[in-house]
Amino acid sequence: MAASSCRGAGGAPSPEEARAFLREANGTILRLSNEANQAGWVQNTYITVDTEAIAARANAAFMTAVTRFAKDATRFDHVELPEPERRQLTLLKNALTMAAPADPKEAEELAQLVASMEGMYGRGKYCQDGESGEACLDIEEITEILAKDRDPARLLDVWEGWHTIAPPMKQSYARFVELSNKGARELGFADTGAMWRSKYDMPPEAFSAELDRLWGQLRPLYLSLHAYVRAKLHERYGDQVPADGPIPAHLLGNIWAQDWSNLYDIVGPASGARTTSLTDVLQARNVSPTDMTRFGERFFTSLGFEPLPATFWERSLFVKPRDREVVCHASAWDVNNVDDLRFKMCIDQTAEDFTTIHHELGHNFYQRAYAGQPPIFRDSANEAFHEAIGDTIALSVTPEYLVKVGLFDRAPDASGDIALLLRTALERLAFLPFGLVVDAWRWRVFSGQVMPDGYNRAWWDLRERYQGVRPASARGDEFFDPGAKYHIPANTPYARYFLSSVLQFQFHRALSQATGCATPLHRCSIYGSAEAGKRLRATLEMGASRPWPDALDALTGQRQLDASAMADYYAPLKTWLDEQNKGAKVGW
Numbered sequence: 001m002a003a004s005s006c007r008g009a010g011g012a013p014s015p016e017e018a019r020a021f022l023r024e025a026n027g028t029i030l031r032l033s034n035e036a037n038q039a040g041w042v043q044n045t046y047i048t049v050d051t052e053a054i055a056a057r058a059n060a061a062f063m064t065a066v067t068r069f070a071k072d073a074t075r076f077d078h079v080e081l082p083e084p085e086r087r088q089l090t091l092l093k094n095a096l097t098m099a100a101p102a103d104p105k106e107a108e109e110l111a112q113l114v115a116s117m118e119g120m121y122g123r124g125k126y127c128q129d130g131e132s133g134e135a136c137l138d139i140e141e142i143t144e145i146l147a148k149d150r151d152p153a154r155l156l157d158v159w160e161g162w163h164t165i166a167p168p169m170k171q172s173y174a175r176f177v178e179l180s181n182k183g184a185r186e187l188g189f190a191d192t193g194a195m196w197r198s199k200y201d202m203p204p205e206a207f208s209a210e211l212d213r214l215w216g217q218l219r220p221l222y223l224s225l226h227a228y229v230r231a232k233l234h235e236r237y238g239d240q241v242p243a244d245g246p247i248p249a250h251l252l253g254n255i256w257a258q259d260w261s262n263l264y265d266i267v268g269p270a271s272g273a274r275t276t277s278l279t280d281v282l283q284a285r286n287v288s289p290t291d292m293t294r295f296g297e298r299f300f301t302s303l304g305f306e307p308l309p310a311t312f313w314e315r316s317l318f319v320k321p322r323d324r325e326v327v328c329h330a331s332a333w334d335v336n337n338v339d340d341l342r343f344k345m346c347i348d349q350t351a352e353d354f355t356t357i358h359h360e361l362g363h364n365f366y367q368r369a370y371a372g373q374p375p376i377f378r379d380s381a382n383e384a385f386h387e388a389i390g391d392t393i394a395l396s397v398t399p400e401y402l403v404k405v406g407l408f409d410r411a412p413d414a415s416g417d418i419a420l421l422l423r424t425a426l427e428r429l430a431f432l433p434f435g436l437v438v439d440a441w442r443w444r445v446f447s448g449q450v451m452p453d454g455y456n457r458a459w460w461d462l463r464e465r466y467q468g469v470r471p472a473s474a475r476g477d478e479f480f481d482p483g484a485k486y487h488i489p490a491n492t493p494y495a496r497y498f499l500s501s502v503l504q505f506q507f508h509r510a511l512s513q514a515t516g517c518a519t520p521l522h523r524c525s526i527y528g529s530a531e532a533g534k535r536l537r538a539t540l541e542m543g544a545s546r547p548w549p550d551a552l553d554a555l556t557g558q559r560q561l562d563a564s565a566m567a568d569y570y571a572p573l574k575t576w577l578d579e580q581n582k583g584a585k586v587g588w
């Protein structure tokens with residue numbers, strides 16, 4: 001009896017215990033996630049010290065529970081279980097973006113650090129000497145100046161101005177790194193960065209290598225674009241932009257030099273046919289923010305998806321409120337994890353926001369498609385899939401599509417294609433190296449390879465290496481320039497955006513082939529295709545219930561990531577760029 005009782009106490013738990021554990025985990029995660037979503041929604045759309053505190057509490061409760069489940073899941077490591085249950089346990093162990101330490105005081109401190117850094121970012125403003133209140137510039141205004149102003153002194157001033165929001169976060173960030181690493185180690189990961197890289201159904205090292213392989217497929221294309229843009233900026237600004245070195249970061253039309261599309265007036269081909277501007281059409285017709293969103297919804301219904309629920313239209317935030325602070329950064333929510341879909345966006349009448357709407361709705365339609373899965377599986381196949389789906393739809397926002405929905409009168413002929421490809425490459429291709437930098441920096445910070453006294457130097461080393469950009473003025477370690485990018489204070493992993501940039505072209509090529517599109521890839525739109533909709537839905541409904549290669553296979557027939565689709569898409573542009581670059585130095 002005693003021996004048997006000893007074996008029972010010290011032996012492996014039974015499959016029944018594992019199932020009971022998963023039932024509790026699924027139920028609790030759903031309940032606490034809903035509560036954190038409600039609190040988070042209010043915090044994001046009404047920033048005050050109180051909503052921050054409420055959101056921090058709800059997040060702490062959710063994180064503490066998920067952390068407990070992540071730890072407890074290891075108890076069932078050696079239990080014989082069917083694949084879906086085994087996978088739920090694996091996902092639980094990999095579930096966290098931030099692992100709270102077991103010590104409740106430290107867990108609360110960690111949650112507060114993140115909420116307060118996010119608040120600092122949301123309230124961030126550049127106040128010139130002696131100015132205050134209305135005279136200060138917020139992120140929207142600074143974004144506008146960097147996009148449109150061509151006076152280098154003014155650009156440098158507001159670029160430096162925006163970066164003044166970050167040094168006050170630096171100490172919090174360093175403490176956040178300590179605490180979140182402590183939590184990650186309690187779960188058995190080397191550090192928070194290793195924990196993030198474990199979410200891709202492969203070992204953390206294999207994931208880093210996979211990113212390098214993909215970047216290798218695209219780097220030649222990026223170098224061609226970089227050399228061309230640099231030459232045009234050199235013509236415009238003279239020696240402020242070197243003919244053969246890195247480009248000054250404040251002259252690329254965007255706070256982070258991650259999107260160069262605002263430079264089109266400087267770098268666009270002189271003889272190229274003038275492409276019709278969607279922004280002009282939206283403004284001329286005064287298409288309202290909700291009407292812009294209706295276009296996005298109709299894209300999905302044209303593929304066979306159900307329309308958005310009425311509550312989406314009642315509860316979403318479409319315009320920046322005049323009377324309170326909100327987090328304007330666009331995001332998509334499913335507050336009850338079933339059908340309380342919403343998005344939050346300060347919509348302007350621009351082509352960029354029209355595209356972002358399609359992107360955000362991709363998240364919403366994905367969320368609803370997998371709502372039939374157990375709560376642990378209500379997520380995308382991997383983090384990049386969520387980002388890639390909406391962008392895939394955005395690739396189908398072609399002139400032919402805009403004609404079909406009545407925004408353009410007629411599609412331009414092929415003579416304007418290079419101009420069109422250049423325009424989108426300035427956004428999507430220019431983004432790629434920045435998409436690698438943000439997490440390359442954080443992985444080094446979390447691993448301890450980069451310490452607080454070297455934060456800023458490491459940031460600029462990486463930006464120069466990958467992006468070929470540099471700051472115009474000395475940026476010593478008294479600055480904290482990474483903190484001026486939303487995803488750093490908000491602790492949102494970033495490699496997913498790089499991966500999704502690659503994946504969206506792989507998706508687009510496969511879906512375009514499924515629709516029988518015979519034109520060059522950049523002219524294909526899946527709008528209105530039931531076949532494309534069927535493939536898309538099969539992948540979306542899977543949620544996270546299968547390893548991502550299965551989800552990739554359902555949509556594309558391929559099981560490996562492949563950046564060649566993006567190279568295919570931009571092949572005509574690469575040929576053209578290389579002609580323009582003849583005789584000039586490529587690289588830096």
Ligand SMILES: [Zn+2]
Pocket residue numbers: 359360363386387
């Ligand atoms: Zn997104």
